[in-house]
Amino acid sequence: MKNGMTALARPGVADLAVYEPGRPIEEVARELGFANADDIVKLASNENPFGPSPKALRAMRRAAADMHRYPDGGAFYLRQAIAAKLEVRPGQVLVGSGSNEILELIGHVFLDASTDIVVADRAFVVYRLIGNMFGAGVISVPMKDYTHDLDAMADAITPRTRVVFIANPNNPTGTLVGQAEIDRFMRRVPAHVVVCFDEAYGELLPRDRQPEVLPYVRQGRNVMTVRTFSKTYGLAGLRIGYVVAPEEGIALLHRVRQPFNVNAMALAAARAALEDDAFVEKIRRLVARELDFYRRKLTALKLNFIPSVANFLLVEVGEGRRVFEALQRERVIVRPMDGYGLPRHVRITVGTRRENERCIEALAKVLGRA
Ligand SMILES: Cc1ncc(COP(=O)(O)O)c(C=O)c1O
Structure with a gap:
């Protein structure tokens, strides 16, 4: 009606x-x-x-009695734990209500009608939805063999391009781009572009097959690496994910998030899950x-x-x-x-x-x- x-x-x-x-x-x-x-x-x-991990379940049961309190809006302990595990600084980590929220925060910070995003045509659809939400243009680059074609994506960057989204592995194709392609792409990305690597399924790969993009964050490149507790960690219902980026980028994301964007149950469960290798x-x-x-x-x-x-x-x-x-x-x-x-x-x-x-x-x- x-x-x-x-x-x-x-x-x-x-x-x-x-x-x-x-x-x-x-x-x-x-x-x-x-x-x-x-x-x-x-x-x-x-x-x-x-x-979920039994350790996360125990942490949730313990946390239940404290649900009359607001969560720690700064996610202090979880950020410490993520930073220690990934050998980055806590100031280079921000948590969100699922990685989807973080993708939207990236839109809030970087996108408006004067900008474009570059995505692969069969990449996770949320990137283009977010581009549309902020009125940005969406440059859609055909995949090659159902895989991100990073050379073609680098070619597609224009002066208006602000964010390139790369799901690695990608949903729904399940394909991965390797370290050599990523490194070649990163050599070509200009300074006015932020590269968002979405590693929602990264932990499913053996360690020696997981491409390394955190070195780019440590070098201070315009890279944001988004991960989630929804998949391998089995906590999809709690809605919790995180992003690792240079401090300057994290400080911008803090400005566009809600004060208590991640709930206390999720913070407790994620801390326990993170330790359960x-x-x-x-x-x-x-x-x-x-x-x-x-x-x-x-x-x-x-x-x-x-x-x-x-x-x-x-x-x-x-x-x-x-x-x-x-x-x-x-x-x-x-x-x-x-x-x-x-x-x-x-x-x-x-x-x-x-x-x-x-x-x-x-x-x-x-x-x-x-
Ligand atoms: C590639 C990719 N990124 C992000 C997400 C969002 O996950 P969540 O918001 O649960 O962290 C998904 C979920 O299907 C996904 O496939």
């Missing part, structure tokens, strides 16, 4: 696209009339299916094992997929939207990819073995390949 508020909105707001998240289990159960939501398998939001190692191993399961089963079903280094796979199924809907009726939620210009694909998040078996069985049934 319209009451005229749209006419009062800032120009462009009514035209902004709304982010389409993975569908919640309860919503699908309601819509399809399933009496029982328990056996619905959600493989749609690249969550960690193995749950054994948990991260376990998740890395389990995800690799389950990715391998998918590779074998999808190959047996004669389905093409993009080789992924993250906890999800882009699978070519024909009519992606139709297959997504048919899978939902089999109580398996995946993600359609038409929004990414990939109408023939769905994205499947790696779940537990039981969930992955359910997904493969449902795929085989829906595609008539049982």
Whole structure:
């Protein structure tokens, strides 16, 4: 029902696209009339299916009794812990309510209608949504083999370009750009451009395969590295992430954040999770094992997929939207990819073995390949 508020909105707001998240289990159960939501398998939001670290759960239980207090708005202890772990200074770290909030803060600081962002055409869609939100131009650079083409992205930089976003590994393709490409790109990036590396899935890679971008932060380059506790650490519901950048950039981000942007439960859980290296190692191993399961089963079903280094796979199924809907009726939620210009694909998040078996069985049934 319209009451005229749209006419009062800032120009462009009514035209902004709304982010389409993975569908919640309860919503699908309601819509399809399933009496029982328990056996619905959600493989749609690249969550960690193995749950949070037990250390984080204990920290949350301890923190619960203090929820009548505001959180530490400066996130003092968590920033200390992140800084110590990454060998940077606490002043080079800022925490946010999920890495999505940090991406928006970057928009607040750097973007307006006089600027452009450079993104890859099949990169995480939130970058272009944020560009649009701040009225910036969005320069979209085709990927090569479903991978960021950093040479082409460097070529696309103009005097108006203010931020280049690079998801590494990228969602939804699961692909990685390596150190040599990053170093070549960084040699070409001019001083008027901020490079935002989004490493949401970085911890899933063995240490020796994780590209190193923090040296650029330590050198004082215009680099912002964004990470999250939502994926490998299994804390998506708490909404907590962080960014590592030179002090000057962090000081700007502080000016555009809310005083208590991260809740106290999340601060406590993230501190405990950060110390649990054994948990991260376990998740890395389990995800690799389950990715391998998918590779074998999808190959047996004669389905093409993009080789992924993250906890999800882009699978070519024909009519992606139709297959997504048919899978939902089999109580398996995946993600359609038409929004990414990939109408023939769905994205499947790696779940537990039981969930992955359910997904493969449902795929085989829906595609008539049982
Ligand atoms: C590449 C990438 N960056 C950032 C995010 C946002 O994560 P969060 O806001 O939960 O930290 C996601 C979530 O899917 C992602 O895939």
